[in-house]
Amino acid sequence: MLVTVKLFAGLRELAGAGELRLNVAEGSHVSDVWRVLADRHAGMAAYAPSISCAVNADYSRMTAAVQDGDEIAFLPPVSGG
Amino acid sequence: MRDLFRVSGQLLDAATVTAAVEDARCGAITTFVGTVRNHNAGRLVQWLDYEAYEPLAVKSFERIAQEASERWPGIRLAIHHRTGRVAVGEASVVIAAASAHRADAFGAARYAIERIKQIAPIWKREHFQDGEVSIEGATADPDDRSARQTAMERACS
Numbered sequence: 001m002l003v004t005v006k007l008f009a010g011l012r013e014l015a016g017a018g019e020l021r022l023n024v025a026e027g028s029h030v031s032d033v034w035r036v037l038a039d040r041h042a043g044m045a046a047y048a049p050s051i052s053c054a055v056n057a058d059y060s061r062m063t064a065a066v067q068d069g070d071e072i073a074f075l076p077p078v079s080g081g
Numbered sequence: 082m083r084d085l086f087r088v089s090g091q092l093l094d095a096a097t098v099t100a101a102v103e104d105a106r107c108g109a110i111t112t113f114v115g116t117v118r119n120h121n122a123g124r125l126v127q128w129l130d131y132e133a134y135e136p137l138a139v140k141s142f143e144r145i146a147q148e149a150s151e152r153w154p155g156i157r158l159a160i161h162h163r164t165g166r167v168a169v170g171e172a173s174v175v176i177a178a179a180s181a182h183r184a185d186a187f188g189a190a191r192y193a194i195e196r197i198k199q200i201a202p203i204w205k206r207e208h209f210q211d212g213e214v215s216i217e218g219a220t221a222d223p224d225d226r227s228a229r230q231t232a233m234e235r236a237c238s
Contacts, residue, residue, distance in 0.1 A: 008134055009204035010215050052221040054202070057136040059223050073134055073202075077217040080131070080138075080162060080203025081115050081174050081194055 001026060001068035003033060010076045011051070014041045024066060030055065031062040033072050050077050085158070086142035088135045088203075090165040093172040101159040102179035109183035111190040115174040117167050127208045131164045131173060134202040138162065144223060145196045149178070152233065153185040158193055162203060173205075188236045195232035199225075 005020050012018045015037065024033055030053050038045040053060050054073040066072065083101040099112045117129050146158040157179040167173050174197065178189040197203070200223045205216045222228065 006134065008132060008202065009206070010217065012132075013215070050217070050220045052202075054134070054137050057134070057140065059137070059221070073137070075134065075202050075221055076204070077219055078198070078200070078202055078221045079205045079216040079218040080133070080201040081198045 001028075001066075003066055003069070004071045005033065005037065006071060006073040007037075008073070008075055009079075011044065011047060011074055014043050028066045029062065030060060030064050030066060030072055033066060034062065034074060037074070047074075047076055051075060052078075083159075085160070086139050086146070087161045088133050088138045088164060089161070090163065093161050093163050093175045095172065095175050095177075098159045098161050098175040098177045102157040102177045104157055104179055106155070106181060107157065107179040107186075108181050109186040110177055110179045111183070111186040112178075113174075113176040113190045113194055114172045115176075115194065116172050117169050119169045121207060124207075124209050126169065127210060128169065129167050129173065130206040130208065131162070131167060132204050132206075133162065133164050135164075137202045141197075141201045141223070144200070145193050148196065148229065149189045149192055152192070153180060153189050156180050156185055156189045158189060160193060160197070162197070162201070164203075192232055192236035195235050196229070199228050199232060 052075040142160040159177045162174045176193045178186045180186040
């Protein structure tokens with residue numbers, strides 16, 4: 001199934017893109033999507049302890065199940081204000 | 082229309098945000114303006130670049146307002162945050178809190194900025210004369226009760 005991945009700040013820079021499409025297996029979880037990215041882009045794995053994630057623009061958890069067409073966002077530590 | 086929660090690349094206007102919370106039942110409005118300063122950690126800052134996950138940022142502002150209303154019933158909050166390049170001296174964020182009495186308005190405005198720094202999916206990048214650096218602060222977790230408690234303590238100190 002196809003998901004859209006959104007990346008921001010440091011993660012976006014490591015991937016060289018703020019948005020990408022990924023094919024993932026049926027039954028995947030957010031953590032599986034992350035693993036694909038972390039394997040593909042050097043330096044991304046180091047973010048694992050500090051990232052947050054969102055599914056369809058709502059905060060979620062790495063253990064959440066992923067559906068076809070979902071928008072999965074990975075968020076490095078925030079610094080707004 | 083009164084735009085309570087907004088993320089945009091346009092210049093922020095404190096008067097507009099303040100007007101969004103005005104209400105005849107309120108005796109106090111606190112307006113907080115966060116601005117870009119010309120130095121950080123001993124280096125001269127030329128400008129900041131902000132990026133946001135916009136739909137989630139707006140939802141985070143709504144969530145912060147909901148949290149504030151649990152502590153300060155009847156509080157009216159508006160939050161506008163800028164994205165893109167923000168020059169030294171310009172506002173990056175404006176918060177207005179209106180309430181019947183001043184203590185609640187001050188408290189809620191402080192609470193809102195503390196929570197924005199904890200859970201709003203917004204990132205700043207500092208640009209210096211000789212380089213640039215992404216700033217990473219808090220791991221965003223809206224359900225982290227101890228972070229929320231910390232924000233509340235700062236708001237009520």
